[in-house]
Amino acid sequence: MKYHPKLLLIALAGIAAFILGGDFSALADEDAYSSEEYVATAEYATFAVNNLWICIAAALVFIMHLGFATLESGLTQSKNCVNILFKNVWIISVGMLMYAFWGFNAMYPGDFNGIFAVGSWFGGDLNDAALTTAEYNAGYTWWGDFIFQAMFAATGATIVSGAVAERVKLPAFMIFAVLLVGFAYPITGSWKWGGGWLDQMGFYDFAGSSVVHAFGGFAALACVLLLGPRKGKYTKTGIRPILGHSMPLATIGVFLLFLGWFGFNGGSALSADPKAVSYVFATTALAAGAGAVASIMVSFIMLKKPDLSMALNGILAGLVGITAGADTVGEGSAIIIGLIAGALVVFAIMFFDRIKIDDPVGAISVHGVCGIWGTIAVGIFSFNSEHSLGIQILGTLAIGAFAFLFSFIVFGALKMIMGIRVSEEEEVEGLDVGEHGVPAYSEIHG
Amino acid sequence: MKYHPKLLLIALAGIAAFILGGDFSALADEDAYSSEEYVATAEYATFAVNNLWICIAAALVFIMHLGFATLESGLTQSKNCVNILFKNVWIISVGMLMYAFWGFNAMYPGDFNGIFAVGSWFGGDLNDAALTTAEYNAGYTWWGDFIFQAMFAATGATIVSGAVAERVKLPAFMIFAVLLVGFAYPITGSWKWGGGWLDQMGFYDFAGSSVVHAFGGFAALACVLLLGPRKGKYTKTGIRPILGHSMPLATIGVFLLFLGWFGFNGGSALSADPKAVSYVFATTALAAGAGAVASIMVSFIMLKKPDLSMALNGILAGLVGITAGADTVGEGSAIIIGLIAGALVVFAIMFFDRIKIDDPVGAISVHGVCGIWGTIAVGIFSFNSEHSLGIQILGTLAIGAFAFLFSFIVFGALKMIMGIRVSEEEEVEGLDVGEHGVPAYSEIHG
């Protein structure tokens, strides 16, 4: 890799943002522990269990990043494995920092124009009871809120990471990820979860079928269109499958994502409310199981074999599908939503392959297509009569369109400025040795 | 694989069960969140922390399924790895669905004849305070109860999965797993945890040394007897060891199982009672450590080398051993139970190998033999004077015998109807390419 000056540019920009970002000098005599008086109140125990669950849920969502890293590297070739792992380390690390410096306050700005808010350094005053007690929110402190949302934020870019695998130029992707997590995600996020225009219209997206998954899926679609398919994937004689190099790694990835989803959806109850958390656990798990069963059946009929990668994508499809409505549809409806998502993902993967949109891990199908499906499903299955099918469709398309356009423009600009694709030789040789100088696996004896 | 019509049969049966299973139309205007009045009650905080722990424990038990998937694939040959992973995806997915449609209500039927209850769709009314507050149970809501127990249910079939690895025919196993999880497990489960005849006799099994582990181990024994050993394992010149293809994968599996066991045993306190949960964490961890130390010592004496797979099985042996009595034996007793389990598992694995019962992952020894040991140990070490050694022996044998008989009959019937073993060619070639059409590992360059 020879992008030294450009990478340093990122570094400098980061440091500048850092310095401008806020007041780092901690106030004297702050105290990170609740006062004895507060601990003795009646509300304290409930506040403690709520906030604890949000923190644990954040840790569960964190582990989804390992899930993505292993799933994406398992489903691709071993020669590009270090590259994928590196991208995932970068995304979670820089993603949390960007969310601290800009994203959190941009996504939850309080009063704003409903479309776009200016971000800022998130740091709060530990002595301010309005940030550290149920006065802030019944379910979490300021920092509990931040860490849970920060773990969500990085997910968007992680979804893209899989779709562009095996041919994307590392520095271009690193810059793109910073911009996508740091600036684009908080905008569409604010539309719904920050109280913006979609929220005011009554749009519903419980845990982010659209805000996170369709967002990531459509960003991925834009990037893949700009990038083109991997060499040798679509030949004159047809589609040549490029097998993943390690199915155990891919399976570990999907199970970890499933585990993390208990935090992703369960934590989106925004408290430890026993009714809500347990109900969401049940609908989430059943939709995931139904997704796997459906994709196993459908892929068996279509491909005449029990396909593990389709089964794995079926689990994810069910999870993405239930995410928008996990607290507002019946248990039977959750199963139906999962079954449809599991079937849909098989057809979507085959469809994108047929139109030569090369997505090595099926991210556009899993997150984009099933994200839309899950959002629309709220309009069909919700037991809350205020949810409207039309507004659900509008909302998911608006979010998907913004993610697509932002990505198309920004990744397109990067294409012109610095290039987004590695050379043909490097793609053949593999990105691990080409960009990182080391293979993922090595056997040195002696 | 050429079982298209038979697999479709499963699908159709599933869909029929689905339609007949219950009322899927969610009631209008249900609300998944607790009422403000309930949140303001004194009991709410305690109920919230209890239910939260049961939900988190369910997530921990869930991750045991990844533990089983990685342990089983690590301890077998790489040519059968996709097959094992696929089976584990199937079991957890379809297992949760079967438990929703039949198992949960069959296992916890309330008043019944003590031996067998009819199951039904589990779906509950969100507006019914009797399901969503401490009125239902001090420790969890209806859905918390369901999700925790559903995660347990799939474990039985997962145990079998490892024992039959590397030669079982996929569709036969898929059908068997559905029937074992869906129908057999809730029957013996109801005997104890559903308030059936064993419970009424005073039988004690805290978290399932018998109800889950001996059940799975004896189901595995029946299947292995019907299936026969792997080709080339027992030769004229002696036992030929077939090495696992990835010890890191196996180690990941055992550590994840250990992690999950904190939920398996800790959650079986059925609340977040601080005394019970912390005590169970301590006994569980100490028994696991003792199991490993004992199996390391014993296998070193027997095999003259420090054997990693025995050390791993020693951890599991200690965990299975303490499961029946984790809340009712002293800390020192927990260590003794673990030490004995860790020694026992080494002898059991060697014994089964000697009598040519081929269990690639040692599941019969770990779960069957140590499950019995753990149950009996309650009769020896319990500090509750009501626990009786005789009844403990009776209970564990009854559950093991039922699991064995059910499996022998059902898997035997499948043997006659459709065959349970792959062809000799496929076994040599490997099930991954033979049944699934893809290898677990592939190196495509360019």
Next chain:
Amino acid sequence: MKYHPKLLLIALAGIAAFILGGDFSALADEDAYSSEEYVATAEYATFAVNNLWICIAAALVFIMHLGFATLESGLTQSKNCVNILFKNVWIISVGMLMYAFWGFNAMYPGDFNGIFAVGSWFGGDLNDAALTTAEYNAGYTWWGDFIFQAMFAATGATIVSGAVAERVKLPAFMIFAVLLVGFAYPITGSWKWGGGWLDQMGFYDFAGSSVVHAFGGFAALACVLLLGPRKGKYTKTGIRPILGHSMPLATIGVFLLFLGWFGFNGGSALSADPKAVSYVFATTALAAGAGAVASIMVSFIMLKKPDLSMALNGILAGLVGITAGADTVGEGSAIIIGLIAGALVVFAIMFFDRIKIDDPVGAISVHGVCGIWGTIAVGIFSFNSEHSLGIQILGTLAIGAFAFLFSFIVFGALKMIMGIRVSEEEEVEGLDVGEHGVPAYSEIHG
């Protein structure tokens, strides 16, 4: 391996300690559950959520042992992989037992001379309200306290395990690990967390930058000095890099360590206090992210490539760095601490390599150097004006020096008595086949 008599000696010593260790006979009619009266008290809910968090945090710290096992085996050669996994199974298993028999009471002895306390069997009386209610501690029961601290204890030896990898003799390491976890760790631990002399001087180490990490890092340094570098690492023509055999395994390790750190630091709040836990989650995660970003930048400038293993070590460096002050520095300070740690670890790794101290996984740099940095950083960034830079420096050096000296003497004695290094042939052949008789990976077809 031919150390039969010596290994049996360990066994006998263990059994003797076991028998002498305490009263194993559980008291009759103990009850592991809280009384109804206690459950009905106002304090119960708060106590339950606090204790639950400590137990869950213990489970999270437990999974760090899988993180270490996979990180260490991923960063070393495949021919030594079984050996590393075996060592990690041994450490966690025997470590918990040693902590039960001696360590816990030696580390938290109550009144003592401030320097050294005699340990004993930890077992407690379940009927004693002073162990099972908030009377013991507002944050946990006796057993919650034990299990959380036991998981910490084994970490010290695990850190050493990576540094001595690929050439250490197994029985010598097994004995050393027992002594380090069992006797050395509780001594320095008692200096701070047991209320000893460092604590009385005002030394601060929130979650163990010094007590755990610098301790482990300096023990590792002593062992590596006694052991010497791996064959062929430092040649006449320069440093020959010995690549890790599996970067996915190493990445899994670091993400699991990151996950576990939420329990390591978050649990060190010693309650579920919403303000403290959420604040610590935020500082911990931001420091980790900053560590990765800094090490990516610095290693790019130094090595001219985006280095995955440096990025991974950067995450760990940030985590180790923030551990001493996670609850007492500002969010911006946490980022600065992480950035410096991430830069420091790159230089430290290169420095140790230059002076021919061969540390295959960078453990001395990550845990030793960044452990010191994190402890000193409290003296610089703390918002508690009672924290003193001088005492922070004194404390971290005292702990590091003790760990170094203890290890140098004990491991040196083992070197004289039984040897600590495998033969040159075995090192070339690999420890897996040499010591354990099996390879980590095998491909047996048919």
